[in-house]
Amino acid sequence: MTKRYWKIGLEEMMKAGVHLGHSTRKWNPRMAPYISAKRKGIHITNLTRTARFLSEACNLVFDAASRGKCFLIVGTEREVASSVASAAIRARCHYVNKKWIGGMLTNWSTTERRLYKFRDLRAEQKTGKLNRLPKKEVAILKRQLSHLQRYLGGIKYMTRLPDIVIVVDQKKEYTALRECLILGIPTICLIDTNCDPDLADLSIPANDDARSSVRLILNKLVSAICKGRSSSSSIRNR
Numbered sequence: 001m002t003k004r005y006w007k008i009g010l011e012e013m014m015k016a017g018v019h020l021g022h023s024t025r026k027w028n029p030r031m032a033p034y035i036s037a038k039r040k041g042i043h044i045t046n047l048t049r050t051a052r053f054l055s056e057a058c059n060l061v062f063d064a065a066s067r068g069k070c071f072l073i074v075g076t077e078r079e080v081a082s083s084v085a086s087a088a089i090r091a092r093c094h095y096v097n098k099k100w101i102g103g104m105l106t107n108w109s110t111t112e113r114r115l116y117k118f119r120d121l122r123a124e125q126k127t128g129k130l131n132r133l134p135k136k137e138v139a140i141l142k143r144q145l146s147h148l149q150r151y152l153g154g155i156k157y158m159t160r161l162p163d164i165v166i167v168v169d170q171k172k173e174y175t176a177l178r179e180c181l182i183l184g185i186p187t188i189c190l191i192d193t194n195c196d197p198d199l200a201d202l203s204i205p206a207n208d209d210a211r212s213s214v215r216l217i218l219n220k221l222v223s224a225i226c227k228g229r230s231s232s233s234s235i236r237n238r
Contacts, residue, residue, distance in 0.1 A: 006058045008051045008220060016212040019045045021193030031193050034205035043193040045205045053204045054217065057188050058224035060202060064164055065091075065228025072155070073218070074176045075168030076100060080214040084168060087215075088154065091222035092229070094162060095154035096176070105179040108161060111152075118148040118156055161185065166221060169208045170195040190217055 013019065021027070021035065021043035036046035061071070071093040075084035081097040088095035096104070104111050121141060124130040130138060165180050167173045167189045177199060180187045189200035190208040197203040207213035 004059055004062065006055050006220060006224065008054055008058075010047050010051065013047050013050060013213075013216065016216040017210045018050060018206045018213045018216060019047050020207045020210065020213075021045050027193045028196055030196055030198060031191070031205070034191070034197065035193060045193065045207070050205050053202065054206075054220055057202050057204055058220055060188070061164065061166075061221055062224040062228040062231075065225040066231045069163035070094070070158070070160065071164050071166065071225060072096070072158070072162035073166045073168070074100065074173050075214065077169050077172055077209070079209065079211050080168055083211060083215045083218060085154065087218040087222045091225040093166075093222070093225065094158045096151075097154060098150050100173060100176045101151055102175055103179075104155075104176070105161060105185070106182055111155075114148065114152060115156060115158070118145070118152055121145045121148065122156075164188065166218075167200065168214055168218070170199065188221070190214065 024038055024041055024043055027035070027043055031043075034046055034049050035043045037044040064071070071091070073084055073088045073093050073095045075081065076097055076099055084095055084097040087093075101111075121130070121144065124141075125145065130141060133141070161183065162185060165176070165185055165187050167177055167187055170177060170189045170191055171194060177187060177189065181199070186201045188202045188204065189195070190206045191197050191200070191203045192206070192208045195203075195208075197205070204217060206217050
C-alpha cells in the first residue's frame, strides 16, 4: 500500500470534538492505549494516534478505490445519519443510515430479492404503470416502496457484497460489524472510548457521537476515496 500525505490537523480535530470520549465509568479497558487523559469525568482520546490511524485508513481506501473496490458506509444514529448519506453520495459509495436489517449481508440472496423488488417498483412508479392498477393495490405497493426506500435506498444500486465496510458507531452497529466478521469483509471502524478496538480490521479512535467529529472523519475518508477513483480514471485515460 502506497503511503501518501493527508492533511489531518490536530487543531481541526480538537475543534470538531474528535478527542472527547465517554464517561470514565463507561470505558472499555482495551481502549487504554488510545486514551491520553481524563478530564472532568470523561476520557480524552489521543489525537496523535487518531491522526496516524486515520492516515492509514485514507491510504487503504485510496488504494482500494483506485482498484475499483466497492464501499459501504454504515451509521444509523439519528445525529449522524445525514452526514453518512452526504459523504457516501459524494464518494459514490453505498450506505445504510436508517436501520440495519439483520442478515442484510449474511443473507445476501434475500437482500438481492428485496432490491430487485425495489428497483421494479421504482421503475413502475416512474413510467406511471403503478397508478394504472386498482387503488387498493396501488396503496399497498406504495407503502412497500416507501418502506424499501427508507431502509434500502442507500444500497439500491449494490449488486454484490461490498469489499470494505466503514462503520461509524461500533456499539450501535454491532450487528453489521458481526456480519462483516462472519463473511470476512474488511472493516474500518470509528471507535469511541467504550468500544473494542480489536473487532475491526482498522480502528480509528474518535468521538462517534458528535456530528462534527463524524463529519470530519468521513470527509477525510471520502476525499481519499474520490482521489483514488480519480487516479484510476486518469490511468485508464492515458
